Amino acid sequence: MTPTDLERAIDEAASLITAPKHVVALVGAGLSAESGIPTFRGPEGIWTKHGEPDLRDYERFAADPKSWWEQRIAGAGGLGELRTALESAEPNAGHLALREMEESGWLAHIITQNIDNLHQRAGSTRITEIHGNRTRLRCTRCHARWPLDEFPIDELPPRCPECGGIVKGDTVMFGEPIPKDALDECVDQTWKCDCMLLIGTSAVVYPAAQFPLDVRRLGGKLIEINPNETPLSALAEVTLRAPAGQSLVRLVERLRDLRP
Ligand code: NAD
Numbered sequence: 001m002t003p004t005d006l007e008r009a010i011d012e013a014a015s016l017i018t019a020p021k022h023v024v025a026l027v028g029a030g031l032s033a034e035s036g037i038p039t040f041r042g043p044e045g046i047w048t049k050h051g052e053p054d055l056r057d058y059e060r061f062a063a064d065p066k067s068w069w070e071q072r073i074a075g076a077g078g079l080g081e082l083r084t085a086l087e088s089a090e091p092n093a094g095h096l097a098l099r100e101m102e103e104s105g106w107l108a109h110i111i112t113q114n115i116d117n118l119h120q121r122a123g124s125t126r127i128t129e130i131h132g133n134r135t136r137l138r139c140t141r142c143h144a145r146w147p148l149d150e151f152p153i154d155e156l157p158p159r160c161p162e163c164g165g166i167v168k169g170d171t172v173m174f175g176e177p178i179p180k181d182a183l184d185e186c187v188d189q190t191w192k193c194d195c196m197l198l199i200g201t202s203a204v205v206y207p208a209a210q211f212p213l214d215v216r217r218l219g220g221k222l223i224e225i226n227p228n229e230t231p232l233s234a235l236a237e238v239t240l241r242a243p244a245g246q247s248l249v250r251l252v253e254r255l256r257d258l259r260p
């Protein structure tokens with residue numbers, strides 16, 4: 001996309017965002033790429049470089065939660081490259097732009113597939129984490145959640161003090177159903193949404209990939225921010241073919257100009 005085309009697309013995106021009443025951002029790993037966290041898919045993605053991982057994580061956890069916990073405490077398993085990046089990442093200009101959009105009333109809600117806690121650290125507050133948050137634990141039965149460092153682990157697997165259910169990391173594993181409370185919130189936001197920003201998501205992971213399709217079906221508009229084409233590109237009203245940080249900063253500047 002040429003700089004002129006990008007500027008024109010930013011103008012169109014800004015006027016779409018100021019027109020609707022309920023703008024929702026659907027965020028994927030691409031937003032955190034500029035924080036140094038690798039994505040799974042896309043040209044630089046971990047899976048693109050190293051192949052797809054074993055997808056039976058949750059099956060293994062459900063079969064033997066005690067040994068899953070023992071391995072977790074021993075620091076085994078998981079993608080080393082991803083874990084190291086997650087531990088040192090800071091929110092980037094894109095996360096901060098989303099916070100400003102929320103504060104200024106341009107953004108009603110964030111549905112994020114990221115587990116990195118960077119939206120919270122940037123100061124956003126209306127967030128649904130469809131794949132959980134790596135800094136929390138969750139009860140598999142009642143969905144209660146706790147910050148990792150506030151939950152005393154004195155038996156394995158740990159048990160929920162509320163209902164006695166088994167406690168696991170809040171991050172949704174491959175094969176694990178999306179927690180019902182998070183999914184319900186996403187569906188509710190999708191129904192309310194008249195403009196969805198698709199930011200750094202490859203839009204192939206269900207159910208998240210379904211939300212933009214539903215927004216379109218219900219008459220809403222899609223704005224895609226992604227340097228690469230995705231299966232949703234053809235459905236987007238406006239496309240910003242550039243990295244999320246840069247695009248969101250420019251978009252917010254334009255929104256400020258349009259403020260009455
Ligand atoms: P994905 O890895 O499948 O796709 C990433 C997308 O981001 C690609 O379409 C790519 O073109 C785009 N992208 C790359 N750099 C970008 C940039 N600078 N700006 C904007 N877009 C950019 O990501 P996904 O769709 O979110 O799905 C994968 C799953 O992996 C998610 O559900 C998530 O749970 C998990 N994941 C999370 C993190 C994280 O928390 N930061 C990181 C990796 C994977």
Ligand code: ZN
Pocket residue numbers: 139140141142143144160161162163164165
């Ligand atoms: Zn519980």
